[in-house]
Amino acid sequence: MREPVAAPLLMRVAGVLVGCLTALLGLLYFVVAGAALGAFLLWPRTRARAHALLAAGARRLTALERGRRSLFFHDVFPEHRADDRQILRYLAARTYSGLLCAVVVGLVDFGAVLAGIFAVGLTRSSMTWVDVLSQVVLGGTLLFLAVQGLRALTEQDARLARECFGPSERELLQRRIDELATSRAAVVHAVDAERRRVERDLHDGVQQRLVALAMLLGRARRGRTPERADALLEQAHKEAREVLTELREVAWRVYPTALDSLGLREALGGVSERCAVPVRMEYDVPVPLPSAVETAAYFVVSEAVNNAAKHAAADEISVRVRQRGATLSVLVRDTGVGGADPAGSGLTGLGSRVAALDGTLHVDSPLGGPTTITAELPCA
Amino acid sequence: MRVILAEDSTLLREGLVRLLAEEGHEVLAAVGDADALLREVEAHAPDVVVTDIRMPPDHTDEGLRAAVRIRELRPEIGVVVLSQYVERNYAAQLLTSSAERVGYLLKDRVAQVEEFLDALERVHAGGAAIDPEVVRQLLIRTTHVDPLTRLTPRERTVLEALAEGHTNAAIGEKLHISLSAVEKNLNAIFDKLGLHRTTGYSRRVLAVLRYLES
Numbered sequence: 001m002r003e004p005v006a007a008p009l010l011m012r013v014a015g016v017l018v019g020c021l022t023a024l025l026g027l028l029y030f031v032v033a034g035a036a037l038g039a040f041l042l043w044p045r046t047r048a049r050a051h052a053l054l055a056a057g058a059r060r061l062t063a064l065e066r067g068r069r070s071l072f073f074h075d076v077f078p079e080h081r082a083d084d085r086q087i088l089r090y091l092a093a094r095t096y097s098g099l100l101c102a103v104v105v106g107l108v109d110f111g112a113v114l115a116g117i118f119a120v121g122l123t124r125s126s127m128t129w130v131d132v133l134s135q136v137v138l139g140g141t142l143l144f145l146a147v148q149g150l151r152a153l154t155e156q157d158a159r160l161a162r163e164c165f166g167p168s169e170r171e172l173l174q175r176r177i178d179e180l181a182t183s184r185a186a187v188v189h190a191v192d193a194e195r196r197r198v199e200r201d202l203h204d205g206v207q208q209r210l211v212a213l214a215m216l217l218g219r220a221r222r223g224r225t226p227e228r229a230d231a232l233l234e235q236a237h238k239e240a241r242e243v244l245t246e247l248r249e250v251a252w253r254v255y256p257t258a259l260d261s262l263g264l265r266e267a268l269g270g271v272s273e274r275c276a277v278p279v280r281m282e283y284d285v286p287v288p289l290p291s292a293v294e295t296a297a298y299f300v301v302s303e304a305v306n307n308a309a310k311h312a313a314a315d316e317i318s319v320r321v322r323q324r325g326a327t328l329s330v331l332v333r334d335t336g337v338g339g340a341d342p343a344g345s346g347l348t349g350l351g352s353r354v355a356a357l358d359g360t361l362h363v364d365s366p367l368g369g370p371t372t373i374t375a376e377l378p379c380a
Numbered sequence: 381m382r383v384i385l386a387e388d389s390t391l392l393r394e395g396l397v398r399l400l401a402e403e404g405h406e407v408l409a410a411v412g413d414a415d416a417l418l419r420e421v422e423a424h425a426p427d428v429v430v431t432d433i434r435m436p437p438d439h440t441d442e443g444l445r446a447a448v449r450i451r452e453l454r455p456e457i458g459v460v461v462l463s464q465y466v467e468r469n470y471a472a473q474l475l476t477s478s479a480e481r482v483g484y485l486l487k488d489r490v491a492q493v494e495e496f497l498d499a500l501e502r503v504h505a506g507g508a509a510i511d512p513e514v515v516r517q518l519l520i521r522t523t524h525v526d527p528l529t530r531l532t533p534r535e536r537t538v539l540e541a542l543a544e545g546h547t548n549a550a551i552g553e554k555l556h557i558s559l560s561a562v563e564k565n566l567n568a569i570f571d572k573l574g575l576h577r578t579t580g581y582s583r584r585v586l587a588v589l590r591y592l593e594s
Contacts, residue, residue: 200439203434203464204388204389207487207488208389208391208392209391210491211392211395211487211488211490211491212389212391212392212395213491214488214490214491214492215392215395215396215399215490215491215493216395218399218491218492218493218494219395219398219399219402219493221493222402222493222494
C-alpha cells in the first residue's frame with residue numbers, strides 16, 4: 001500500500017491558517033442556524049425537517065473542509081457519503097478544534113510580538129542578565145507548549161477528516177487484512193504451481209531417462225552377439241551419466257542450496273554461469289539480507305534470466321541487485337523481443353512470492369523489447 | 381506383429397522402436413501425441429498400439445482418450461496404455477470398453493523388457509495384460525466388505541494372475557498348481573463374485589472388472 005505523498009510544509013501551514021478561518025465560518029453557522037432552527041428542533045413535529053435543513057447547510061461547509069484537506073494536505077478520500085449525523089458531529093468537532101487552533105495561533109503571534117519587544121529591549125541593554133534568563137526560559141516554555149498544541153490540533157484535524165471521509169483506521173486495517181489474505185492465497189497457489197513443475201521435471205526428464213536406461217540394459221542382456229551387447233552397455237553407461245546431470249539440475253531448480261551455504265551473490269553467479277546468454281551482473285548489497293528476501297531475489301533473477309534466454313532470444317542480459325536503505329531492488333533487463341506476459345504462470349508465481357514479502361514486482365515488456373523486470377523488496 | 385507407438389519422450393520412443401525392431405516386430409509409426417496416433421492408426425491398421433497416457437498438449441489423459449477411441453472404432457486392434465501412476469479410474473475406463481486385446485501397464489514396466497514384451501504378446505493374442513503393480517495396489521485397497529473378501533488366499537492369488545491377463549495354463553505354471561486346480565479355483569471365484577454361466581472369456585473379464593471397481 002502506498003502512502004500519499006505529504007504536502008510541502010508551506011502548503012500545510014497555509015492549510016492550518018485557512019482551517020482557522022473555516023472554523024469561524026462553522027461557528028457562525030452553528031450560531032445563526034442554531035438560533036433560527038432551535039425552536040423547530042425542539043418541537044417534535046418539525047424536528048426531522050429542521051434537522052435535515054441544519055444538516056444540509058452543514059454538508060456544504062463539510063464539503064469545504066474536505067476540499068481544504070485535499071488541497072493543502074494532499075489527503076486522498078474514497079468516494080463515499082457520510083450520513084447527516086456523522087456530518088453534524090464532524091462539523092461540530094472540527095469547528096471546536098479549529099477555533100482552538102485559531103486561539104493557539106493567536107497566542108503564538110502574541111508571543112512573537114513580545115519576543116520582538118524583548119529583542120529590542122536587549123539591544124538597548126536596559127536589562128539585567130537575571131531578567132534575560134527568566135524571559136528566555138518563560139518564552140521558550142510557552143513556545144514549546146504552543147508548538148505542541150498546534151501539532152496535536154493539526155493531527156486531530158487530520159484524524160477527524162479521516163473518520164468522517166475515510167479511509168478510517170478501521171478501513172485501513174480491513175484493507176491490510178484483505179491484502180494479506182490475497183497474498184496468502186497467491187502464495188499457496190504459487191507453491192502448488194512450483195510443485196507441479198517439479199513433478200513434471202521429474203516425470204518428463206529423470207524418469208523417462210531412467211526407463212530408457214533400464215531398457216538399454218534389458219536389450220543388452222538379450223543382445224544376440226557380445227559386440228552388440230557391448231555397444232548397448234556403452235550407451236547405457238552414457239545414459240546413466242546424463243540421468244545424473246539431469247537429476248542434479250532438477251534438484252537445483254527446486255532449491256539452490258548455494259543460497260544457504262554461499263549466499264545470494266554466489267548463487268546469482270551460478271545463474272549467470274549456467275545461462276547461455278552473456279549476463280552482466282551488478283551486485284551492491286553492503287549488509288547481510290534476511291534469508292526470505294535472498295530467496296525471493298534469487299528466484300526473480302533466475303526466472304527472469306531463464307525466460308530471457310529461452311523465450312526472448314536476447315543476446316545480452318543485465319542484472320542489477322542493489323540495496324538502498326531498507327529496500328532491495330532487483331532489476332533484470334534483456335535486449336530480446338519483449339512481449340512477456342505478466343499474467344503467465346512463471347511471472348504470476350514470482351509476483352506472489354514478492355507480494356508475500358510486501359514487495360512489488362513490475363514487468364515492462366513491449367513487443368519488440370527490451371524487457372525490464374523490477375522487484376522492490378523491503379528487507380527490514 | 382505390426383505396432384504403432386505413441387510416446388512424447390523422444391528418448392523413450394527411440395528406445396522402444398529399437399527394442400521392438402530387435403525382437404523382430406514391425407514398427408509402422410512412432411509419434412509424440414494423441415492426434416498423430418489416431419491419424420496413423422487410421423492410415424496403417426496395426427495389430428497393436430502402445431501409447432503413453434500423458435501426452436501433449438495438456439499432459440493429462442490424452443493417450444487414454446485416444447486408446448478408448450481406438451477401441452470403439454477398431455476393436456480388432458490391440459491397445460496397451462502406459463500409465464505414470466496406478467490410476468484405478470483410468471484402468472476401469474479402458475477395461476469397461478471391453479477387456480479383450482487390452483493392456484494397462486505402468487510406464488516403468490517397459491524397463492523390464494521381458495515382461496513388457498510378454499504383455500504385448502498376450503494382448504496381441506487377444507488377451508488382457510494388467511500390470512502386477514496395479515493388481516497389487518487394488519488388492520491392498522479392497523479392505524472394505526465386498527465379495528472379494530470372501531475369497532480364500534489361494535483364490536485371491538489366482539484372481540490376481542487372472543487379472544494380469546494370464547491363461548489358465550499360464551496361471552497353473554506361475555503358481556505351480558495343476559490345470560484342474562486352477563479351473564476349480566476359478567469356478568469358486570466366479571461363484572463367489574456372483575458371475576453367472578456366461579462365456580468363458582467375458583466371465584474372466586467381469587471378474588477382473590469386479591476387481592478393479594471394488
